Amino acid sequence: MEMTSGFGCNNFNFAVYIANKPNMREYQDITQVSPLNKGEIHAIGQACGNGWRKVFNVYAKLLYALNTKDFAYSSLAPSWQMYRDNYLFQTNSKTALLFSPPQLNENTDTLHIICGKTYAKQLIASDKLKTHLVWLDDEFAIDTSQKLIICPYFDYRQLSNVKIDKLAFMLSELKNA
Known part of the structure; x- marks a missing residue:
């Protein structure tokens, strides 16, 4: 069993899984889930580029687009940019961006999002993800029992604002299922 990193x-309950990690020496050997400090997101963006x-x-925009009856993220800051800079991935944020395969458990309230269809298919092919996905269309899939959604990669072209809204709706449905 691979360590979650x-x-x-x-103590996250909202997890996004991504195939790669920032190309910075300090993150290459990360073996646990570590909170980021204020300013660290900006530093990673500066060092690693626009991607x-x-x-x-996109992660912050998604949290900010969630229904406030189901999720309180947008109540913490007046904009998604301020949420990103002051709360995202910090201690007690309940959010995580994970570089390891999902550890799914049907007995938890954690919501899981795999970022990108290609990554999800790689995880399934390598037997690192055991799930019963229902593909809703060519880009989104869901496993309600494991509270898992596959969505387009977190990029403006792949996960546009319209698709962020669709994902936000799906997350509320999943949380209340």
């Missing part, structure tokens, strides 16, 4: 709160800025921005 990535950025965020150790990582998009991942962080």
Whole structure:
């Protein structure tokens, strides 16, 4: 069993899984879930480029788009940018960006999102993901019992604002299932 590793709160209940990690020496051997400090998201974006800025921005935009009756993230800051800079992946944020395969458990309230259809298919092919997915269309799949959604990669072109809204709706449905 692989250790869970990535950025965020150790006690997360909202997890996004991504195939790669920032190309910075300090993150290559990460073996646990570690909270980021204020300013660290900006530093990663500066060092690693626009791709990582998009991942962080789309993650924050998604949290901010969630229904406030089901999720309180947007109540913490007046904008998704301020949420990203002051709360995302920090201690007690309940959010995580994980570089390890999902450890799914039907007896938890944690919501799981795999970032990208290609990554999800790699996990399934390598037997690192055991799930009963229902493909809703060419881009989104869901396993309600494991509270898992597959969605497009966190990039503005692949996960547009319209698709962020669709994913936000799906997450509320999944949380209340």
